[in-house]
Amino acid sequence: MAYGPHTPEDRAQMLAAIGIASVDDLFADIPPSLRASGLNLPEPESEAELSDRLRRLADRNRVDLISFLGAGAYRHFVPAVVDQLLLRGEFYTAYTPYQPEISQGTLQTIYEYQSLLAELTGLDVVSASHYDGATATAEGALMACRATRRERILIGRGVHPHYRGAVRTYFGGASLVADEIPLLADGPAAGTTDLAALERMLADADRPVAGVVAANPSFLGLLEPMAEIGRLAHAAGALFVSVVEPVSLAVLTPPGEYGADIAAGEGQSLGIPLAFGGPYLGILACREVLVRQIAGRLVGMTSDVDGRRAFVMTLRAREQDIRREKASSNICTNQALCALAAAIYLAAIGPHGLRDVAALGAVRAAELERALAEAGAPRLHSGPYLNEFAVTVPNAGAVHRRLLDRGVLAGLPLAQVEPADPTLADALLVCATETTKPDEIALFGRALGEEIERGRQLGPEGLAGGRPTASGGHPAGGATR
């Protein structure tokens, strides 16, 4: 098959075959008033000029910051082998194969990705992937509604606010209801899901619940009582959707072992760069019994007429292009390149390597907690965490901005994503990973200590009136403007 662009002769041949004079004739049914008459584009630039302009634009990004930002996207070391293999032309520029069985290599990589995630999550079926953790979570919630034929889900406030927003967006179109489960306000388990409230919400006989969605670790970094949440959900006839962080699955109990029916999550931590917010990787997994409800593509393994191992796209009849409005989802694609990156990363570091990544992050996080507490910023909650937690900082927003000036990205001011919650008004969500260095933690502790002291002396107005900074910073990825 030739992949060069069409020649004028090719075009003439095709036009003659279908009996029209020019390509414009194909657009004849669009009213003339709606047809574009030229686009207001700037003059073309040479490759050198364009490269230069883009480089100067990129240089405006702050890439020098010592980052303690997590909140759904995490800094991890990506071995060079991942990028080297991704750059292969067969992977990098290939589009979704429309006759998939011709692309056995592509299908095999997706099958390997599915298999690796099935091992990590402890569940039977993994889809070929979705756009990101938020849409995967929304698809998981929709699955619960389809499978139980109920119209209401309960979603914990410990689930990432952006994910809850995505679920609400998906549900709005389908006239489904998503009610939020509150977090405990005090006590040793403060900040985690209020199980008593959950039980009450499940007991409403007039509004049966299709699924309960909870995250572990939660958005606030806390470990949640997942087995108990699952038990309550099942007792009420609801399914249990668990939102997971894949690196944490190397050291925490996986969803398949604590009773989750469906698991969703963000795969960015697996060999995918922060890249200022994307492209990322939506993980969706489920138990075998739900295989016909799972959204997304599925690659299966079988044998061909000669008995050789072969890979196929399976359960295709369920997808939107065939099932139309009755399909389980509008999604009929996947994040193939990101899924491949995740598969290569997992294969390269192996299960022990992944455990080391998770464990080292936890060690650094404990050091970070000590350093910040000494600086005057104690933890907001007291429950166990893995590598992310919230700390109390007076005038958190202003302190965060001043620390940016000093080259430290001090996590996420929680007031930015939960402005209506007074308990989070003066809190920063910080995290550590295996890439966090002890001297970085010491620097953060010192700088934070100085800023807290400065705040005490100046008072809130004085602190806010400091030198203007480049910007407050965007929660995701560390980019400014």
Added chain:
Amino acid sequence: MAIVPQDLRYTKEHEWIRVERDLATVGITDYAAGQLGDIVFVELPEVGRKVEQFAAVGVIESVKAVSDLFAPVGGEVVETNAELASRPELLNSEPFGAGWMIRIRISDSGQLSKLLGPATYEELTREA
């Protein structure tokens, strides 16, 4: 040529129905099974479910398509064929016998007049 038993009634969507007093046994026709190809999965309504005439109540999945099962008559589902969970291919091999799908207790026998006789149904399949 597809088999069209003369003692059954039919729907435009290729279901057959056998009525005994107020009980209707329902399945899909030989013609439908042939058009769908190898059937791999069947999703049936749960026993106790109230169904309306011509509403979609189940799903039949073949290798190449997923098709809805429509209730030929309204009433309550009183029985479903448990064999189909492990042997969906019965719809291809014995569509009018062991491949029966659901039994409905008919709520309004007047609805039966909306169904097609074997001759009309056969005409329908010939035109298709």
